[in-house]
Amino acid sequence: MPQVRIVARNFMDMVAALPAAKLDKLYDSSFICEAVLRSLPPLAKKYVLQMLFLDSPLTAKSMEEWVLPDGLSKHKVAIDRLLQLRVFMEVNDRKKEPSYKMNQKFQSNMQKYLTTGGTVPREPMPLNAAVRLPSVGELETYAMEQWECFLLQLINSSQVDKSTSFSSSMMRAFQRGLLNSSRDNEAPRLTENGFQFLLMETNAQLWYIIREYISSAEERGMDPTDLISFLLELSFHTLGEAYSVNTLTEVQRLAIKDLADLGLVKYLQGRKEGLFMPTKLATNLSVSLSDASSRKEGFVVVETNFRMYAYSTSRLHCEILRLFSRIEYQLPNLIVGAITKESLYNAFENGITAEQIVSFLQQNAHPRVAEKMPSVPENVTDQIRLWEADRNRVEMTPSHLYEDFPSKDLFEACCDFARDYGCLLWQDTKKMRLIVKGELHQQMRDFLRGQR
Amino acid sequence: MASAPSKLYQDDVSLVVALLDTNPFFWAAASLPFSEFLHHVIPFINSLLLLNQLNRVVLIATGTSSCGYIFDSGDGNASGNSNAVCSGIIKKLEDFVGKDSKIGKGSNGDGTRPAISSLLSGSLSLALCYIQRIFRSGTRHPQPRILCLQGSPDGPEQYVAVMNSIFSAQRLMIPIDSCIVGAQHSAFLQQASYITGGVYLKPQQLDGLFQFLAAAFATDLHSRNFLRLPKPAGVDFRASCFCHKKTIDMGYVCSVCLSIFCKYHKKCSTCGSEFNQVAPDSTIPDQKH
Numbered sequence: 135m136p137q138v139r140i141v142a143r144n145f146m147d148m149v150a151a152l153p154a155a156k157l158d159k160l161y162d163s164s165f166i167c168e169a170v171l172r173s174l175p176p177l178a179k180k181y182v183l184q185m186l187f188l189d190s191p192l193t194a195k196s197m198e199e200w201v202l203p204d205g206l207s208k209h210k211v212a213i214d215r216l217l218q219l220r221v222f223m224e225v226n227d228r229k230k231e232p233s234y235k236m237n238q239k240f241q242s243n244m245q246k247y248l249t250t251g252g253t254v255p256r257e258p259m260p261l262n263a264a265v266r267l268p269s270v271g272e273l274e275t276y277a278m279e280q281w282e283c284f285l286l287q288l289i290n291s292s293q294v295d296k297s298t299s300f301s302s303s304m305m306r307a308f309q310r311g312l313l314n315s316s317r318d319n320e321a322p323r324l325t326e327n328g329f330q331f332l333l334m335e336t337n338a339q340l341w342y343i344i345r346e347y348i349s350s351a352e353e354r355g356m357d358p359t360d361l362i363s364f365l366l367e368l369s370f371h372t373l374g375e376a377y378s379v380n381t382l383t384e385v386q387r388l389a390i391k392d393l394a395d396l397g398l399v400k401y402l403q404g405r406k407e408g409l410f411m412p413t414k415l416a417t418n419l420s421v422s423l424s425d426a427s428s429r430k431e432g433f434v435v436v437e438t439n440f441r442m443y444a445y446s447t448s449r450l451h452c453e454i455l456r457l458f459s460r461i462e463y464q465l466p467n468l469i470v471g472a473i474t475k476e477s478l479y480n481a482f483e484n485g486i487t488a489e490q491i492v493s494f495l496q497q498n499a500h501p502r503v504a505e506k507m508p509s510v511p512e513n514v515t516d517q518i519r520l521w522e523a524d525r526n527r528v529e530m531t532p533s534h535l536y537e538d539f540p541s542k543d544l545f546e547a548c549c550d551f552a553r554d555y556g557c558l559l560w561q562d563t564k565k566m567r568l569i570v571k572g573e574l575h576q577q578m579r580d581f582l583r584g585q586r
Numbered sequence: 587m588a589s590a591p592s593k594l595y596q597d598d599v600s601l602v603v604a605l606l607d608t609n610p611f612f613w614a615a616a617s618l619p620f621s622e623f624l625h626h627v628i629p630f631i632n633s634l635l636l637l638n639q640l641n642r643v644v645l646i647a648t649g650t651s652s653c654g655y656i657f658d659s660g661d662g663n664a665s666g667n668s669n670a671v672c673s674g675i676i677k678k679l680e681d682f683v684g685k686d687s688k689i690g691k692g693s694n695g696d697g698t699r700p701a702i703s704s705l706l707s708g709s710l711s712l713a714l715c716y717i718q719r720i721f722r723s724g725t726r727h728p729q730p731r732i733l734c735l736q737g738s739p740d741g742p743e744q745y746v747a748v749m750n751s752i753f754s755a756q757r758l759m760i761p762i763d764s765c766i767v768g769a770q771h772s773a774f775l776q777q778a779s780y781i782t783g784g785v786y787l788k789p790q791q792l793d794g795l796f797q798f799l800a801a802a803f804a805t806d807l808h809s810r811n812f813l814r815l816p817k818p819a820g821v822d823f824r825a826s827c828f829c830h831k832k833t834i835d836m837g838y839v840c841s842v843c844l845s846i847f848c849k850y851h852k853k854c855s856t857c858g859s860e861f862n863q864v865a866p867d868s869t870i871p872d873q874k875h
Binding site: 168171172176177179180183184186187199200201202204205208209244247248249250 | 805
């Protein structure tokens with residue numbers, strides 16, 4: 135079974151893929167520079183700090199001396215990332231040695247930030263007694279509700295109470311790759327990628343959806359660069375403060391409605407104008423840029439007897455748990471299930487790996503067990519991995535067996551022929567037998583006929 | 587020495603407790619004026635906060651007779667306009683130095699001996715208590731480390747207290763980094779960084795202080811395993827005696843509590859055990875067999 139990994143491609147990959155001119159324009163805004171800096175791997179962050187106040191370029195060799203020998207691979211990764219994002223630019227001097235210099239705009243923005251400090255992108259609205267602003271807790275529940283509603287609609291449109299206002303073509307764009315309809319009148323089924331998507335953490339899922347949203351933005355007449363810069367700016371707003379819609383550009387106003395459906399902002403009607411309040415999902419956007427761990431409260435307790443108790447009321451959680459465990463009963467605030475061999479085999483058939491299941495359980499561990507080390511009992515994790523390995527014990531390949539060779543030379547010639555094509559599976563030199571992959575059979579016959 | 591793995595947080599997140607030396611006697615005679623020094627330190631703090639949204643920085647001022655908290659980025663009011671924060675820090679520092687000199691004059695009576703050393707042991711203890719509070723606050727916490735910006739010379743009378751703080755830090759696996767902005771090396775901080783696995787640095791040029799700070803002290807603990815960081819050429823392991831607080835190379839050690847004395851005493855002042863000089867061939871009753 136091919137191991138297909140859904141690459142929750144980092145949002146930064148998309149930023150890095152923008153053409154050079156657009157990327158440089160993005161760096162005009164200091165928020166984007168900050169967000170990009172925060173998304174870099176730790177070594178790269180240090181390099182940026184060190185080069186921040188240097189005007190002349192530094193040779194690559196002298197940079198390599200900053201790391202110990204076993205850090206060289208991380209060093210390469212960091213430098214590549216910096217070059218991809220055009221934070222470092224390569225400068226070729228006369229001696230033909232590569233040296234690096236920082237992007238001018240990036241450098242000046244960051245220097246300003248360090249000496250005068252950061253600012254907020256826009257001023258929040260003054261407190262107005264006429265409009266009651268939701269508290270931070272209410273905002274969070276609103277965000278989670280919207281997000282779950284969206285996800286449920288994504289995987290199965292029939293199960294939702296109220297649907298979001300995304301057009302069906304938008305939803306289809308999101309569902310591409312996650313769902314496919316095997317037959318026209320059947321409901322679409324989740325693909326392997328879809329299953330893996332559900333088990334990812336919220337931030338990774340959010341970035342996946344936003345990436346799809348931005349990729350399809352051009353068709354709807356919105357400039358992806360504007361969208362990217364707006365999203366990154368959004369993450370620097372203060373949680374719990376309301377901002378006026380009048381400060382947004384046309385493009386941003388269109389985007390706000392969609393973002394409200396996803397649960398990133400809450401749209402309110404003020405006395406004179408519309409207001410929007412960023413939720414925790416939005417402010418965590420820049421934290422999650424570099425694959426940070428989730429900060430949600432967990433809800434799953436796994437016991438050593440393979441029983442699982444999930445303190446959750448959300449239907450989405452129930453669906454996710456149903457993917458790999460047998461749900462026994464559902465109480466008003468508790469879902470009780472068991473991890474069994476059958477349920478896990480079912481999950482493996484659908485393309486979910488044991489690692490994903492184990493990391494899902496660990497990341498969503500209930501706070502009472504999260505402090506324990508390990509948060510999921512080892513016998514459970516070991517058993518999940520063993521059951522997965524069960525499926526890898528025997529692998530079948532269609533092949534052909536060749537025996538009764540008249541001479542050793544012919545046998546050797548056949549072995550070499552098969553090996554050249556990479557199809558030799560097994561050979562027994564004493565008894566002069568060999569097994570070759572089935573696809574080479576026709577060519578092997580021609581080769582043998584040619585040899586005689 | 588490996589640092590304590592921070593539970594459930596990305597390796598990148600750190601908590602830096604910076605101890606600023608505000609000894610007025612040192613700064614009056616220093617080559618780098620205090621305002622210039624702050625001009626390097628405050629952007630460094632901004633850069634630490636920039637690197638990761640969840641990083642936290644705490645500033646503690648080390649005075650001559652007292653220590654105090656100046657700034658905590660984890661406070662609610664610390665976010666927002668950074669100019670206000672910066673001027674807030676400066677104002678708090680001025681208030682602190684004023685209070686500190688009043689305390690100094692008060693306890694010294696007629697001000698006979700001006701204190702040349704700052705209260706390093708006090709600020710180390712404050713830092714360790716703060717970090718312990720963070721450890722107890724829950725499962726998720728950043729990886730802490732202590733950064734000492736020291737200029738005044740070591741006060742041998744603080745030897746015992748400083749060594750106790752160093753061993754507590756070692757047990758909690760908190761590295762102590764030191765950056766010396768004064769003229770001479772500090773034996774205490776060399777030992778501190780050596781024992782706890784931190785970085786000790788005495789920059790040669792003080793007007794490039796920000797660059798030294800950013801290069802050596804800005805990285806989080808996990809990445810330090812991969813970086814080539816400055817190591818001191820040799821560590822000064824000399825102790826100071828418990829009776830006169832002089833720095834000594836050879837002395838007498840109590841076999842019970844390991845306190846160090848420069849002259850022969852009949853009784854140990856720390857644990858009270860009596861030192862009877864026993865002749866080597868006198869008979870001691872065997873208690874076994």
